[in-house]
Amino acid sequence: MQAFAFWVLAAAAAGSGAAVFVVDSMARATFSLLGSFLCVGAELLLIDLHYLGVLVMLMMIMEMLVMAVFMIMYMMNPAGLMPMSMVHNRRGALAISGTAFAALAAGAVLVPWPERRGAPPADPTRALGEAVMGPKMLVMMVIGIAILATMIATVVLATHRGRYDRPGSDARAEGGGGG
Amino acid sequence: MNLQAFLLLAAALFSIGLFGALSQQSVVMLMMGLELMVNGLLAAGGGFWFYVSPGAADGQVLVLVAVTVMALEMAMGFAVVTALFRARDVDLTDDAGDLRG
Numbered sequence: 379m380q381a382f383a384f385w386v387l388a389a390a391a392a393g394s395g396a397a398v399f400v401v402d403s404m405a406r407a408t409f410s411l412l413g414s415f416l417c418v419g420a421e422l423l424l425i426d427l428h429y430l431g432v433l434v435m436l437m438m439i440m441e442m443l444v445m446a447v448f449m450i451m452y453m454m455n456p457a458g459l460m461p462m463s464m465v466h467n468r469r470g471a472l473a474i475s476g477t478a479f480a481a482l483a484a485g486a487v488l489v490p491w492p493e494r495r496g497a498p499p500a501d502p503t504r505a506l507g508e509a510v511m512g513p514k515m516l517v518m519m520v521i522g523i524a525i526l527a528t529m530i531a532t533v534v535l536a537t538h539r540g541r542y543d544r545p546g547s548d549a550r551a552e553g554g555g556g557g
Numbered sequence: 558m559n560l561q562a563f564l565l566l567a568a569a570l571f572s573i574g575l576f577g578a579l580s581q582q583s584v585v586m587l588m589m590g591l592e593l594m595v596n597g598l599l600a601a602g603g604g605f606w607f608y609v610s611p612g613a614a615d616g617q618v619l620v621l622v623a624v625t626v627m628a629l630e631m632a633m634g635f636a637v638v639t640a641l642f643r644a645r646d647v648d649l650t651d652d653a654g655d656l657r658g
Contacts, residue, residue, distance in 0.1 A: 380558055381558040384558045384562060385562075388562070388565075388566040388569075391566065391570060391596075391600075392566065392569040392570060392573065395569075395570055395573045395574070395593050395596070396573050398573075398577065398586075398589050398590075398593065399573075399576065399577045399580070399581065399586070399590075404583075404585070404586070407586065407589060408589070411589050411592060411593065414570070414593065414596060415596055418566075418570070418596055418599050418600050421563070421566070421600055421603065422599070422600075422603045422620070424558070425563075425603055425604070425606075425607040426607065427603055427606070427607070427617065427620070430603065430617060430620050430621070430624075433621075433624065434599060434620075434624060437624060437628065441627075441628060441631060444631075445589075445631065448585060448635050448638075449585055452583070452584075452585050452638065452642070452648050464581060464582040464583050464586065464649075465580040465581060465582060466580065466582050466650075466651065467579070467580060468580050470579070471575075471576050471579035471580035472576060472580075474575065474576075474579060475572045475573070475575040475576035475579065476572070478568075478571070478572050478575055479568055479569065479571075479572035482564070482567075482568035482571060482572065483564075483565055483568045483569075485564075486560075486561050486564030486565055486567075486568055487561055487565075491560055491561075491608075491609065492609055494608055494609060494610075494611070495609070495610050495612055496610060496611055496612020496613070497611060497612065498607065498611040498612075499611070499612070502611075502614075502617065505614045505617070506614050506617040506618065506621070508614070509613075509614035509615075509617070509618055510614075510618060510621070514614065514615075514618045517618055517621075517622060521621075521622065521625050524625070524629060525625070525629065528629045528632050528633055529632075531633065531636065532632050532633060532635075532636035533636075535633075535636035535637060535639065535640045536635075536636045536639045536640065
C-alpha cells in the first residue's frame, strides 16, 4: 500500500514538474509547480517525517501564492490564450538534462549504498528539534543570518531608488557613480 | 519503496528542473526550474535520512536547509528581476547577458 502510494505520488510529482514547462500560462505553471511540491511533501509524510512534510506543504503553498502574483506581473501571456513557448536551445537543454538524469539514475541504482544504521526515533520531530537546538545549532544560526541578509538585500534591490535606478543619470555611464 | 526509489524520484525532479533552467527564456520561468531542482534535493534528503541513517537527525537538518534555501532563492531572484526590469525593461535571460564569458 505504501509502495503504491509512493509510486503514484512520485509519478504525480514528476508529471506536474514537467507540466510547468509545457502549459501555456505562467499562472498554470506556478500551480503545477505547487502540485509537484505537495507530492514531495506527501512523500516525506510516508517516511515518518511528519513535521517536515507538513512544513514543505504549508511553506510551498504560501510561496507559490506569492510567486503567482509575481508570475502574473511578469507574464507575457496572462490568460494562456495563446500557445506559449519561450525557450532557447531546447535540443541542447534536453540532451544535457537527459544525460544528467541517466547519470543520476545509474548512480542511484548501481552505487552500493551503506547499510541502514540505527532505527527511526519514535518522534523524528523531537529528534530534529533537539538537533537544531543542540549540536546543529550553528546551522540554524547561519540560516537565521542568511534570512536577515536576504531581507535587507531584497529591500535594497527592489526599492525604487536602488543602485540600479537613478533618475536622470545612467549609473554605468557615470563609471560607478563617484562611490 | 526503498532508497533507490527515492533517489530515482529526486533524479527525475532534478533533471526536469535542469531542463527548465537551461531552456527557459523568461527569468521567472528559469527560477521555477531552479525550485524544481531543489525539490529533488528534498526527496533525496528525506530518503537518505530514512534509509541510511535514521538514528541521527542530519538528514532532517539537510531538508530544513534546502527548504530555507528555496525560499531565499525565490526572494532574491524576484528582487533581482524587479531591479533589472526597472532599470532596463528586461525580463528575458538573453537580454541580461552581462556576465557572459
